[in-house]
Amino acid sequence: MSDHTTTGTDWWRNAVVYQIYPRSFADGNGDGTGDIAGMRARLPYLAELGIDAIWVNPWYRSPLNDGGYDVADYRNIDERFGSIDDAQAFVDEAGGHGIRVIVDLVPNHTSSEHAWFQAALAAGPGSPERERYHFLPGRGDDGELPPSDWTSVFGGRAWERCPDGEWYLHLFDSTQPDLNWEHPEVRAEFESILRFWLDRGVAGFRVDVAHALAKHPDYEDVGDRDQRDGPRWTEGHPFWDRDEIHPIIRSWRRVLDEYDDRMMVAEAWVRADRRPLYLRPDEYHQAFDFEFLSADWDAEQFGGIIEQSTTAARDVGSNPTWVLSNHDVVRHATRYGLPGGTDSAAWLLDGPHHLLDAEQGHRRARAAALLTLALPGSAYVYQGEELGLPEAWDLSTDVLDDPVWTDSGHRRKGRDGCRVPIPWEATGPSLGFGDAEGWLPQPVGYAALAAAVQHDDDGSTLNLYRSALRIRREHFTADFDITMIDLGADVLAFERGNGARCVVNMGAVPIAIPEGVVLLASAPLDDGELPADAAVWLADH
Numbered sequence: 001m002s003d004h005t006t007t008g009t010d011w012w013r014n015a016v017v018y019q020i021y022p023r024s025f026a027d028g029n030g031d032g033t034g035d036i037a038g039m040r041a042r043l044p045y046l047a048e049l050g051i052d053a054i055w056v057n058p059w060y061r062s063p064l065n066d067g068g069y070d071v072a073d074y075r076n077i078d079e080r081f082g083s084i085d086d087a088q089a090f091v092d093e094a095g096g097h098g099i100r101v102i103v104d105l106v107p108n109h110t111s112s113e114h115a116w117f118q119a120a121l122a123a124g125p126g127s128p129e130r131e132r133y134h135f136l137p138g139r140g141d142d143g144e145l146p147p148s149d150w151t152s153v154f155g156g157r158a159w160e161r162c163p164d165g166e167w168y169l170h171l172f173d174s175t176q177p178d179l180n181w182e183h184p185e186v187r188a189e190f191e192s193i194l195r196f197w198l199d200r201g202v203a204g205f206r207v208d209v210a211h212a213l214a215k216h217p218d219y220e221d222v223g224d225r226d227q228r229d230g231p232r233w234t235e236g237h238p239f240w241d242r243d244e245i246h247p248i249i250r251s252w253r254r255v256l257d258e259y260d261d262r263m264m265v266a267e268a269w270v271r272a273d274r275r276p277l278y279l280r281p282d283e284y285h286q287a288f289d290f291e292f293l294s295a296d297w298d299a300e301q302f303g304g305i306i307e308q309s310t311t312a313a314r315d316v317g318s319n320p321t322w323v324l325s326n327h328d329v330v331r332h333a334t335r336y337g338l339p340g341g342t343d344s345a346a347w348l349l350d351g352p353h354h355l356l357d358a359e360q361g362h363r364r365a366r367a368a369a370l371l372t373l374a375l376p377g378s379a380y381v382y383q384g385e386e387l388g389l390p391e392a393w394d395l396s397t398d399v400l401d402d403p404v405w406t407d408s409g410h411r412r413k414g415r416d417g418c419r420v421p422i423p424w425e426a427t428g429p430s431l432g433f434g435d436a437e438g439w440l441p442q443p444v445g446y447a448a449l450a451a452a453v454q455h456d457d458d459g460s461t462l463n464l465y466r467s468a469l470r471i472r473r474e475h476f477t478a479d480f481d482i483t484m485i486d487l488g489a490d491v492l493a494f495e496r497g498n499g500a501r502c503v504v505n506m507g508a509v510p511i512a513i514p515e516g517v518v519l520l521a522s523a524p525l526d527d528g529e530l531p532a533d534a535a536v537w538l539a540d541h
């Protein structure tokens, strides 16, 4: 075991969790798609990076219409990724490196290829098989109108009509039918799925759209209320963040508590003031703090988020769970290169693209890494973030695979630009990702950012992350205390319980570095000054 293992049942409280999107991480068999063989081969790299745990995006059997968030068999691995034995070997080998493995749980919907949904289609209207999903007759004289006005997160209406006339609900793509969580068989099945993976030694679960499981019993129309996913709606919404979700979570927590030190983290895209409900002691251990994903590079905004999230989590006995990027958003090295207030997801298609300042994005991404890794709580690092990868924002539309592109009627490009295969080497058909071209093309600039290129470069972003994770363990994980320091409107600064400090210059001009021993900096420090868009870690001695 490596010496950085976080031990104890509370290991998750300040864990650094590395997110692997299996399709794009490493291709072991040369078919252009990442797989578990590739993941196993790269475990030494992750151990050297110094992470505590890995979250694996869905690797289950799936038609991959939504990158695996359309699960056809929750107890099996998709053959493009490997086998259940490969998955077991991955969990075991990661454990050998002192790294825990968290898997994705997708409880809101199955794939339309799941045996339950196929049985429901075959059994027809009124059958018990249909009760596990939300099948309804339509409105209108001939049932030709959908049962409610609900729309899908990806675009279009949330109801699809079957040839026999009934409609079924899908909050995402039409190949992702929503499960009916009022049905006892659905509840029992997921408790069994939890046990299946817990028995295989996984450390826990990242739970997909944790805020969508419960639906209004009469499928009430949304009307004027906002339908979009995200923390915009009010209480009592017909399908987002309903109170009936919480008994379901408690039943899962009871299962996890039968084991020793397992955890679950919610992808609950809810209003910050509602998030603590998910973090009560008998519910989730963590819930992602997504506010950084939409924050501008602004000291006041970041400061407000930090205060809000740390206080809210602390009040319910949890800790914040920081995220700068993931497989659903524009990579932050690109976001931070855009003018404040830009809707980065829309910018991918609409531009104006000449406004991108990639250098600024790169500098800010490095500073943001030090900022996040100095905060109390846990941090999730999305694959490639440690290489400083920018978004592949100019992917040609004919290679796009994300259902968002088609479901939105080609109005949104979707999320493929952050899912491009990782560059491991400077050369080769997919820059060391595998022996063949990858399933998405890599931007030209990725060669210079390859892991092998950065490995021996002291000034590289990879080495910044490696140093940060090592120093973080010693200086920033002793407790969960934080005090904000006022160094002016453009500076975000805080001190941790043991005196270690982080200072981020979010303004346009250099500032004097406060007194202290420099532990690490995101940019070269000249003449005792911290440049714009840079962060420094300080200790008292």
Ligand code: NOJ
Residues within 6 Å of the ligand: 066, 069, 106, 172, 208, 209, 267, 327, 328
């Ligand atoms: C959230 C996941 O992160 C995203 O990738 C997926 O498309 C939706 N949930 C639907 O499962």
